[in-house]
Amino acid sequence: MLIGSILLLSAPPLPALIFFETGDPAHNREVAPGGAWAGSGWHYQGDYKNFLGTMISPRHFVTARHLGVGETEFIHKTYFSGVASDRTYYLNPTVNGGAGFWNITGTDLRLFEVYGDFPAYAPLYTKSNEAGKETVMMGRGVTRGEAVTLSGDTRGWKWGVSDKRARWGVNDIDSIVNDPSFGELLVTDFDEAPGTEECQAGSGDSGGALFIKDLGTWKLAGIFYGVDGSYDTNSICGDGTDHNGAMFEALGFFIGDDTAECDGWDAVTIGDDTDESRSFSTRISASAIMIQAIIQDALDDESKTPFERYNDWIAEFGLGSESLPGEDADHDRWPNVVEYLAGLDPGVVDEPARPFRVDELPGKIQFTMRIRLDAVARGLIWQIQGTDDLVAQSYTAVSGMTLTSQTQSLAEGVEILEYEINQPGSSKMFYRLEVTLAP
Ligand SMILES: [Ca+2]
Ligand SMILES: [Ca+2]
Ligand SMILES: [Ca+2]
Ligand SMILES: [Ca+2]
Known part of the structure; x- marks a missing residue:
């Protein structure tokens, strides 16, 4: 199912969200969405490593498991929070029996816990009717690079520079696919859509969030996992003609990668839906019950008085x-x-x-x-x-x-x-x- 798709890790040579409408690297950069997309989840974002995480309880955030561990801080930047200073939260390494995080089994989702209280947190999208809905997507991946042409026509753009700066864009959820290793994934594609915020993820967008509006409230629906991004003009291996990019019309190209057997390149067809670059995001609704079980203590604590929390603390010592x-x-x-x-x-x-x-x-x-x-x-x-x-x-x-x-x-x-x-x-x-x- 995910042939030709690659993880959104920052492996060289890697680029942020890529827009159909513009190659301006300042577009939608480090600024909250407005208008119809105001309040669509931007303020729940924070920096984890060179990527994004989304706050989903007073002290938990979720990101992509394949980003790995090792960072001790989660930073709520001013352009997310709207307050005067960045706020640094420290990760609690003792949670989950000393693991320091929770993996959601069979998915690319990973939850961390911090010390302290986030000012706000994203509600989870728990319905399974995502397909067809508009989504606001955010990430810290590559910018739009040089145009990829065929017979003189622009068909897409190569991944540009990796500036690791947060951006947001818009798309629609087209479908759901099931990956045997990483579970249910939301699919978007990169349409030729002038005059819109249509965008495609690129390297470095992993861990970024997709939000869907539900009865007037934007809710966390997905976490970026991978994309279609590796293309070639032929199926010959090792001749250096391949590129990583976002294609709004990939017919006439090959998708895949150079394998040892040189059988990795497949011609793009409309039939297998690879004619437009797709993004794949871990579907939150499929894991909502498991996520809810992990964050429930934090939600309960939020409703307690300071004295009730003191009593919980002193009881831990048998007093x-x-x-x-x-x-x-x-x-x-x-x-x-x-x-x-x-x-x-x-x-x-x-x-x-x-x-x-x-x-x-x-x-x-x-x-x-x-x-x-x-x-x-x-x-x-x-x-x-x-x-x-x-x-x-x-x-x-x-x-x-x-x-x-x-x-x-x-x-x-x-x-x-x-x-x-x-x-x-x-x-x-x-x-x-x-x-x-x-x-
Ligand atoms: Ca689309
Ligand atoms: Ca080639
Ligand atoms: Ca004492
Ligand atoms: Ca003492």
């Missing part, structure tokens, strides 16, 4: 809900809520200065804190305070702090922060860390 945030279950002088913030064990005595310490440096005071990476998501609020009058307890927030060091331990889900202030003028100062749970 009952009678052990309130302000109590100190292990009598190590750190209240439970401080151990919660620091990601420590509230039932085991910790080193005296592990959650928070104060050091005197030449001319400086240094504060070292240990904070869980999802502290804000869990409704934790903290502040370093100081006073020169321990009797009056007149604590105020320490001001003028400079962040001098920030390191993460992803296995523990915490980061260590060091701040410095200039040494104050008073002859004595007392410092404390105030930790509260949001109501």
Whole structure:
């Protein structure tokens, strides 16, 4: 079924979405779709490696399995979020029994979990009526390269440069195919469609998303897997006449690749539907139940109060809900809520200065804190305070702090922060860390 199709990995020489209408590399680049396509899933995208992932729960994103692992960050870029700064999320390597991800069996889908809360996440398209529907597609693949001609007529374009910048385009879902190794795939093709946003995926678009509108809401319907992209003007192997490209009219060309037996090239025919380059995307609706089972805990947590989530946490250590945030279950002088913030064990005595310490440096005071990476998501609020009058307890927030060091331990889900202030003028100062749970 997928003869002549190639994975959308960034193998050289590879290109982003390719548009029928324009070869302008700035077209639909790093800007949200508008008009009829406003809100069509762009704001759920983030960068994973050199590719895209889609946020599908308060802390899960989905991408293509064949992209591999190894990256520790998922970045919600400003042109996706619309806020002033990129937001970096760290992947939780301990999930799924230490695997660090979940594969959806029999598909190219892979889910990761991050520490913290995404600002929004995509609903899943769960109906099986995708064929015939309009789709907005997004990816970070190649740009449109030089024209491919036959008898002087343009028939498509070679893959251009790989700038790894996010773009969006539009297409229609034509059909569903079933791949024996990678399951059900949504198929789009590259039509000669002037005056539209018609596009075709290329190398580097893997992991990008396809959205379909369902009763007024855009939902995640597919994740880019592969394309028809390898063409030749003849069926002779090794003569260097082949090219990778997006073809809106491939009749007269061959599709396939140079094999050792030199039997890899097949003439393009209308009958096998290879006359227009196709893209193949893993069908979300076929895996929606498995995906839902993985993300359900995160969805449940979203509806809990900070105190309910605190109770879930302290129960993990075998302590009952009678052990309130302000109590100190292990009598190590750190209240439970401080151990919660620091990601420590509230039932085991910790080193005296592990959650928070104060050091005197030449001319400086240094504060070292240990904070869980999802502290804000869990409704934790903290502040370093100081006073020169321990009797009056007149604590105020320490001001003028400079962040001098920030390191993460992803296995523990915490980061260590060091701040410095200039040494104050008073002859004595007392410092404390105030930790509260949001109501
Ligand atoms: Ca099409
Ligand atoms: Ca050839
Ligand atoms: Ca304690
Ligand atoms: Ca402890």
